[in-house]
Amino acid sequence: MRTAYSVETVRAAERELMARLPEGALMQRAAAGLAVACGELLGRVYGTRVVLLVGSGDNGGDALYAGARLARRGAGVAVVLLSPERAHQGGLAALRAAGGRVSGDALRDIACADLVVDGIVGIGGRGGLRPEAAQLARAARESALVLAVDLPSGVDADSGEVRGEAVRADATVTFGAYKPGLLVDPARERAGALRLVDIGLTLPEEADVEALQHADVADLLPRPTAESDKYRRGVVGVVAGSARYPGAAVLAVAGALRGGAGAVRYVGPAADKVLAHFPETLVHPGPPDKAGRVQSWVIGPGIGDESDALAEVLAADVPVLVDADGLRFLTPRQVRERTAETLLTPHAGEAAALLGRGRDEVEAARMESVRELAAQYAATVLLKGSTTLVAGADGPVRVNPTGTSWLATAGSGDVLSGVTGSLLAAGLTARDAGSVGAYLHGLAARRAAGPGGAPILASEVADHLGAAWRNVTD
Ligand SMILES: NC(=O)C1=CN([C@@H]2O[C@H](COP(=O)(O)OP(=O)(O)OC[C@H]3O[C@@H](n4cnc5c(N)ncnc54)[C@H](OP(=O)(O)O)[C@@H]3O)[C@@H](O)[C@H]2O)[C@@H](O)CC1
């Protein structure tokens, strides 16, 4: 599991450790790790040109000490001081002693640099870059590799929000723990390749944000045993599609058949189309409460105005996943009254409608939005997007690390609903089903898109779910 911790938690852990170590020891650890990462990014150190952008805090201190190490190994190091009178004095002295110099012409030095190190601001930052820093960051981006110290300056460490301009880095070296913003867009996209330098912090067991990795997913995936039959493995009921949108039914069933449940029961008007594609489906014209037993329901993709079916499904005492059209008729009260789990899977536009705000506001503040929805509905919420998030009423927010922008294609959400609902039927909690479903779905899309990337169909994502599953468990 990759974990991330809020600034408050990281600061508390730092204080606790600093009290036990000689002054400056933590910064030296950070700087040593940073210098190694700079060397690796450059390929060689001797004879290279490095520019440090240094702000008024300890983030700049890290950059200065790392710069001193690089200068001692033969790099030409120039520092641009954004706030000369407040720069870290010890770091500046160390850089000078190692042969580094203060830049007299920032833009010219940046134009000749091989590497620009962004030590403008770290976890003490507020808001986007100030104008002078923004200009330097743009220049750096145009002419050199950019490595961010702890965080790309200008991004919010806790939420991943970018309010104004921010550095766009090729790589980010972060200290002690990943910060939530490094895993969540829009900030994640500014961070480039991530590297964690261990500085010896002791962190709480429960993280603020976590991202499943292959091994975590392999542990969570349902596995049939010798005693399993199709009913014991779970039956997922799918209420999807309509005369107008029969394809949504086919795609949701395509996902559900590959999500680990023993059987898929389709309920709705597109049974013929579903059977034509997947003869293994059990079908029923409805209503859902007459369709037979299921261990979970998926409702919503392409159902149009079928609000009666929604009320019936929500009245069932099994986990329910509500997606797409199903979200249009949902009230917080209906969900809060349920005893079994509910998983809502909106994209940003649907989340915005549920929250009564603009889509852009949700995109800009994804973490806050998903947490707020989960609290309002007392449900688990999977917010789809470039970094899909899964949040419950409490506990860490899960970030999906396997997403790809090729997934932004019609019908891919229907496939996700199906596979995730199937995992619910197989007995996973809503948090696990949501995060495992998103993980497999993302991997399947990457496989469908191929190594170089290419447009994909939602049905191809479904076709690759089996390969994604094997990829995780092999
Ligand atoms: N603690 C430790 O043990 C360790 C800490 N470590 C390192 O320290 C970093 C945290 O250092 P920090 O607390 O000094 O804050 P930091 O982020 O450098 O800057 C804050 C200053 O920036 C300014 N400022 C604010 N917003 C701004 C903006 N948008 N644009 C421009 N400037 C802005 C603001 O000053 P202002 O101008 O507002 O008065 C404020 O004073 C951390 O990220 C890690 O790298 C490592 O060495 C490991 C050990």
Ligand SMILES: [K+]
């Ligand atoms: K930084």
